[in-house]
Each structure stands twice: as C-alpha cells, then as structure tokens.
Amino acid sequence: MDMRLRALNRFGLGARIGEARERFDPRGWLRGQLESDRAGAATRPDETCWPGAISLEDAGRVFGELRAAQRNRDQEAIAASRRRLGEVRNAEASSLLNARIGSEVPFVERLIAFWSNHLCVSIAAKPQISVLAGHYERTVIRPHALGRFEDMVLASAKHPAMLFYLDNFQSIGPGSRVGRGTARRGNARGLNENHARELLELHTLGVDGGYTQADVEALARILTGWSVAGVGPGSRPDERMGFAFRPIAHEPGAKTVMGNRYGEAGVREGERAIRDLCRHPSTARFVSTKLVRHFVDDDPPDSAVATIERTFLETEGDLREVSAALIDLDEAWDERHTKLRTPQDWLVAVMRAVRAEEVPPQLVQILQQLRHTPWAPASPKGYGDTRGEWADPDGLMNRAELARSLAQRAFGARRGSRGSLGRADDPDPTVILSVIDADADDPLIRMVEDRSIPAGERFALAIGGPAFQWR
Numbered sequence: 324m325d326m327r328l329r330a331l332n333r334f335g336l337g338a339r340i341g342e343a344r345e346r347f348d349p350r351g352w353l354r355g356q357l358e359s360d361r362a363g364a365a366t367r368p369d370e371t372c373w374p375g376a377i378s379l380e381d382a383g384r385v386f387g388e389l390r391a392a393q394r395n396r397d398q399e400a401i402a403a404s405r406r407r408l409g410e411v412r413n414a415e416a417s418s419l420l421n422a423r424i425g426s427e428v429p430f431v432e433r434l435i436a437f438w439s440n441h442l443c444v445s446i447a448a449k450p451q452i453s454v455l456a457g458h459y460e461r462t463v464i465r466p467h468a469l470g471r472f473e474d475m476v477l478a479s480a481k482h483p484a485m486l487f488y489l490d491n492f493q494s495i496g497p498g499s500r501v502g503r504g505t506a507r508r509g510n511a512r513g514l515n516e517n518h519a520r521e522l523l524e525l526h527t528l529g530v531d532g533g534y535t536q537a538d539v540e541a542l543a544r545i546l547t548g549w550s551v552a553g554v555g556p557g558s559r560p561d562e563r564m565g566f567a568f569r570p571i572a573h574e575p576g577a578k579t580v581m582g583n584r585y586g587e588a589g590v591r592e593g594e595r596a597i598r599d600l601c602r603h604p605s606t607a608r609f610v611s612t613k614l615v616r617h618f619v620d621d622d623p624p625d626s627a628v629a630t631i632e633r634t635f636l637e638t639e640g641d642l643r644e645v646s647a648a649l650i651d652l653d654e655a656w657d658e659r660h661t662k663l664r665t666p667q668d669w670l671v672a673v674m675r676a677v678r679a680e681e682v683p684p685q686l687v688q689i690l691q692q693l694r695h696t697p698w699a700p701a702s703p704k705g706y707g708d709t710r711g712e713w714a715d716p717d718g719l720m721n722r723a724e725l726a727r728s729l730a731q732r733a734f735g736a737r738r739g740s741r742g743s744l745g746r747a748d749d750p751d752p753t754v755i756l757s758v759i760d761a762d763a764d765d766p767l768i769r770m771v772e773d774r775s776i777p778a779g780e781r782f783a784l785a786i787g788g789p790a791f792q793w794r
Contacts, residue, residue, distance in 0.1 A: 324658040328760040332794040335429035337672025338758040353650045356428040357643055365431045366465045375414030382454040383553060383564025408453040412446055413687050415457030416697040420682045424674040434646055437617055439464045442479045442526055443705040444488040446698050455484035456698035472640030473601035476526055480597055481566040483551045489518035492554055496547035496574025519543035521703045527600040529609030534581060541578040545585060545592045548573030607635040618649050620660040621709040627654040663710040664794050666693035673786050676758045677733055693721055726787025730779040752782040761790045
C-alpha cells in the first residue's frame with residue numbers, strides 16, 4: 324500500500340496526477356490541514372467567497388415570492404419562482420463541487436462533507452430548502468467542522484433549513500397561548516415530534532442511545548416556539564428570514580429529557596438540552612462509530628471506535644482534536660480495511676485527478692443520474708456510507724458508462740480537439756495510474772499501457788474500473 328495515496332484518497336478527495344510522487348509525510352500533510360490558517364478559507368461562511376451563493380435575506384425573498392404566487396394562484400408566477408429555486412440550487416451545488424475539486428485542504432473538505440451528511444437537510448423534501456441548503460452548509464457546517472460538536476448541532480437546530488426540513492417551525496405547545504387558542508376554536512394545531520426524534524436518534528445519541536418515547540415528547544415540547552422569522556405563528560411579514568423564538572407557541576412548565584430536568588426558561592431550555600445531549604456518552608459512541616465507518620471500514624473496528632470515543636469525551640467534542648485522532652489510527656492505514664467511493668466521491672476524484680479547473684455545467688445532472696445529488700438524501704439519515712448502499716449493478720454500470728463520457732471529454736471528442744489532459748492526437752492515459760494504488764501485477768496496468776487500445780478507452784478503463792472505485 325502506498326501511504327501517500329492512502330492519505331490523498333482515503334482522507335482527502337482524490338489524488339491529482341503526479342501528486343503522490345511528491346515527497347511528503349502523509350500524516351504530517353493531513354495534520355497540517357487542520358491548522359487554523361490553512362483551514363480558514365474552507366471554513367469561512369462569507370458569501371463573497373462562494374460564486375453563486377445566496378444570502379439568507381435573498382433566500383427569504385425568493386421563497387416569499389413563491390408563497391405569494393401560491394396564495395394568488397398565479398401559475399405563471401409559481402412556475403417562474405420554481406425556476407428561480409432550481410437556478411439557486413444548481414448554482415450552490417456547482418459552487419460546492421468547485422470547492423471540493425479545487426481544494427488545497429481536501430481532508431478538511433471531506434470532514435465538511437461528512438458533517439453535512441450527518442446533520443443533513445434535503446432539497447427533495449420541501450421547495451424552500453433549495454435556496455437554503457447551500458447557506459446551511461456554509462454557515463452551520465463549515466465554521467464548526469473543526470470546532471465543538473455541540474456548537475454545530477445547536478447552530479443546525481436553529482437554521483431555517485433544519486427548522487423547515489423537520490417541521491419544527493410549525494410545532495406548537497398544547498399548553499401555549501397559541502395552542503390553547505386554536506383548541507378553543509376547534510382547530511387545534513399541536514406538537515410536532517420530527518425534529519426532537521431526529522435530534523436524539525440521528526444527530527446525537529443514536530437509535531440505541533437509551534432514550535424513550537417520553538424523552539422524544541419532552542424534547543419536542545422544549546423545542547416548541549423554535550421557528551423561522553417571517554413564517555409560522557406570531558410572525559410578521561416584514562421579518563427577515565432567520566431563527567426566531569416564539570414565546571406564544573412555547574409549551575410552559577418544566578420538562579425532563581434523559582433524566583435531566585429543564586425548568587421553564589424559553590429558548591434557553593432548548594439550548595441547554597441540546598448541549599447536554601451532545602455531551603452524553605452515547606453521543607460520543609454513536610458519532611465515533613460513524614466517523615470510523617467513514618474513514619476506516621464499513622465494519623468499524625472496535626479498537627478504533629474506542630480511541631475516537633475517548634478523544635471525543637476527553638476534549639468535550641473538540642472536532643479538530645477528534646479529526647487529528649483519526650489520522651493517528653493505525654487501522655486507517657491498514658490495507659485490509661477498504662472503503663468504496665460514493666458517487667460524489669468518485670466524480671470529484673476523477674475531476675481532481677485530471678486537475679480540472681472548474682465544474683462542467685452538466686456535473687450536477689450527472690450526480691442526479693448517479694443518485695447522489697448534493698443535499699438531496701431520501702431521508703434524515705443522510706446518504707449511505709457503505710459498499711452495500713452503492714455497489715449495486717445499476718450504480719456501477721452508470722459509473723462505467725459515465726467513465727466513457729468523461730474520457731471523451733478529457734481527451735477531446737475529435738482528433739485534434741483539446742481536452743483536460745492535452746491534445747487528443749498525442750494523449751498519455753498512463754499518467755492516470757499515478758493516482759491509483761494498484762498492485763504491480765494488476766491487469767489494469769497492462770491494459771492502460773497497451774497502445775493498441777485507443778487512449779480514451781484506456782483512460783475510461785482506469786477511472787471506471789475496480790481499482791479507482793476504492794479510496
């Protein structure tokens with residue numbers, strides 16, 4: 324096993340042609356990326372650094388236009404608003420993919436992608452999330468990916484994208500002023516447990532973390548009143564989109580979650596409860612297992628999980644220290660442990676390999692074909708992270724077919740045209756072998772070096788074949 328390729332492919336987002344031949348200490352290279360000055364650009368949420376990015380204020384305006392068109396039943400305006408949602412979604416997704424393809428701190432970018440999937444929202448669920456998902460990742464995930472876990476979870480719980488996605492913006496305490504009023508009028512609007520359940524099951528403790536249905540209900544009551552400015556009970560039309568706490572919708576009285584009692588304290592109840600959940604030992608175990616599954620093996624070794632869990636607990640969820648501990652895991656560098664590239668990983672790795680300068684316009688559509696569109700998982704669990712979820716025959720066949728298309732693009736569609744690797748009449752597809760950790764007797768090497776096979780086909784064999792599917 325080539326340790327430099329393991330660092331570039333397993334921890335990073337894919338080696339560039341010739342990159343593994345450079346002399347560097349693999350673990351030192353990864354640790355260096357966690358330093359604040361190098362990670363700064365990747366973790367900065369400023370919209371000016373992200374072409375196509377949309378501010379929360381502009382997102383609220385776009386969504387407001389759609390709501391107004393729907394209220395007026397103006398089909399033409401509805402169609403125009405939906406087109407605008409699609410434009411924002413595609414621009415944000417292209418900006419994200421460009422960041423991954425061009426990143427000089429690919430380990431940090433991989434961590435950002437991991438946490439974005441852990442605390443996922445989905446544009447497939449509700450139209451308003453199309454204009455919020457990119458902002459959510461920039462302002463919730465990126466700034467906290469090397470910070471404290473509890474800060475990231477709390478920021479996630481307050482972002483409009485999550486409040487919309489898991490319906491908390493419309494959750495009303497039955498004993499609140501709004502709840503009592505609607506009950507008197509015979510159209511009671513009640514408690515919504517979606518956000519509370521996913522906070523416990525997916526974001527913190529895990530499904531086996533020891534919580535009960537009573538804890539779900541109590542946490543849901545604590546989170547009543549957590550809403551989106553300009554939307555929901557107690558809102559004003561002139562409010563800018565953002566987090567809003569609505570006291571009139573908040574359930575009064577004390578609540579108990581996981582044995583901890585929370586006295587009536589408005590928004591501070593939820594903040595305290597979320598921080599307590601993030602510090603719970605079950606959370607450390609659950610999160611550590613997911614991290615080891617992502618960076619080491621689909622079947623996470625107990626020894627590696629225990630190491631990361633101990634670091635998580637000792638540092639109170641300091642994700643910079645947890646990330647550094649991942650680098651030091653012997654299991655992560657053991658060639659017996661393998662990880663299949665997800666479709667996004669695979670496509671980004673191809674683009675990085677040929678040192679693409681920007682995302683081709685059709686890349687987002689290609690990811691739709693591969694069932695791995697940015698910010699569009701089918702459920703709050705996020706996209707799958709194991710071989711069994713991506714190595715189905717259709718998925719692998721799609722990769723093979725797309726490898727041909729990408730090879731054609733890389734080498735030029737016609738003799739004499741320019742592609743990403745140079746002139747089509749004098750290509751050298753063997754350079755792609757420098758990004759693949761293949762054994763010397765691997766048949767792939769002989770095929771890629773066989774000049775009797777057209778250059779584009781040899782390149783397609785390399786990126787579509789088995790060796791390139793692993794990281």
